[in-house]
Amino acid sequence: MTARQLLVNEEVADALAQGRGVVALESTLLAHGLPAGRNREVAARLESVIRTAGAAPATIAVLDGVARIGLSDLELDRVCDPTADLVKLSRRDLGPALGLRGSGATTVASTAALAHSAGITLFATGGMGGVHRGAETSWDVSADLDVLASTPVTVVCSGVKSILDIPATLEVLESRSVPVLSYRTDDFPAFYLRDSGLPSPWRVDSPEAAAAVVAAHGSSVPGSSGVVLANPIPAVHEMPRDLHDELLRSGLELLAARGVHGKDVTPMLLEHFHHASGGVSLDANEELVVSNAELAAAVAVALTESP
Numbered sequence: 056m057t058a059r060q061l062l063v064n065e066e067v068a069d070a071l072a073q074g075r076g077v078v079a080l081e082s083t084l085l086a087h088g089l090p091a092g093r094n095r096e097v098a099a100r101l102e103s104v105i106r107t108a109g110a111a112p113a114t115i116a117v118l119d120g121v122a123r124i125g126l127s128d129l130e131l132d133r134v135c136d137p138t139a140d141l142v143k144l145s146r147r148d149l150g151p152a153l154g155l156r157g158s159g160a161t162t163v164a165s166t167a168a169l170a171h172s173a174g175i176t177l178f179a180t181g182g183m184g185g186v187h188r189g190a191e192t193s194w195d196v197s198a199d200l201d202v203l204a205s206t207p208v209t210v211v212c213s214g215v216k217s218i219l220d221i222p223a224t225l226e227v228l229e230s231r232s233v234p235v236l237s238y239r240t241d242d243f244p245a246f247y248l249r250d251s252g253l254p255s256p257w258r259v260d261s262p263e264a265a266a267a268v269v270a271a272h273g274s275s276v277p278g279s280s281g282v283v284l285a286n287p288i289p290a291v292h293e294m295p296r297d298l299h300d301e302l303l304r305s306g307l308e309l310l311a312a313r314g315v316h317g318k319d320v321t322p323m324l325l326e327h328f329h330h331a332s333g334g335v336s337l338d339a340n341e342e343l344v345v346s347n348a349e350l351a352a353a354v355a356v357a358l359t360e361s362p
């Protein structure tokens with residue numbers, strides 16, 4: 056990438072130069088995961104909790120052929136504007152978008168890749184992508200997993216959505232040597248739900264403990280994988296399990312009936328949940344991402360303070 060194609064804004068560049076904590080944020084969850092209006096409020100809230108915790112937020116998107124690390128208010132407006140029609144960019148789409156001077160929102164895969172290019176090691180999101188149900192025939196496995204296997208960035212998320220095949224996702228993370236830690240729980244979380252029913256490979260109980268693992272993994276373990284820090288949704292915001300299970304069933308039915316596949320699966324299922332739950336899942340989604348941003352900022356700060 057030429058310098059012109061990757062631009063780090065002043066707030067982020069200053070924080071990196073001074074060795075202060077920086078937390079990357081993705082833009083797909085804004086442009087394609089949350090409804091218009093609400094997405095802009097969430098974008099502002101995420102940046103604000105990160106600043107309050109003493110770190111710098113770096114929301115990432117590709118705008119007019121430039122990968123931007125840290126967005127201005129106007130750029131955030133654009134990412135959240137549905138008429139701006141930003142496409143969903145996975146890592147493989149970065150070259151075409153930059154080369155053809157396009158614009159798009161970045162997924163976990165592309166955000167982690169760009170964050171790493173900019174020297175950022177922590178990243179907060181809602182849920183990462185994984186192995187889709189039926190992947191044995193569709194081959195739909197999110198690039199998020201491959202990127203995490205090869206990019207030394209820690210992703211703070213609420214586990215993976217129950218719309219995915221969670222056991223298979225955990226298996227792939229093991230095969231690809233990506234450490235998985237859950238925060239203050241023995242269970243691997245499932246986005247809207249605190250517990251996927253599967254045990255977490257590791258548990259940490261403080262930002263300092265998470266930072267110690269990230270530091271040890273980065274400095275003493277050969278290879279260059281990322282780390283997953285899974286933070287369960289705050290208990291008061293967890294979706295009622297019955298409602299969740301019913302929406303998952305009807306959502307999967309809807310996808311099959313409409314023949315939806317590939318990159319449209321995640322946005323369409325999220326929209327179905329938000330719509331059919333009368334906003335319950337939307338509140339849950341907002342609160343879990345904010346909680347992940349707070350935890351990521353605390354770990355970022357702890358990393359700068361660790362010896």
Ligand code: PSU
Nearest residue numbers: 083084088162163181182184197318321
């Ligand atoms: N988590 C959310 N909302 C989202 C996504 C994750 O709370 O919109 C997005 C992320 O950008 C993630 C992507 O990288 O879904 C995974 O898409 P796919 O399964 O097509 O790789």
Ligand code: MN
Nearest residue numbers: 195197317318
């Ligand atoms: Mn996919």
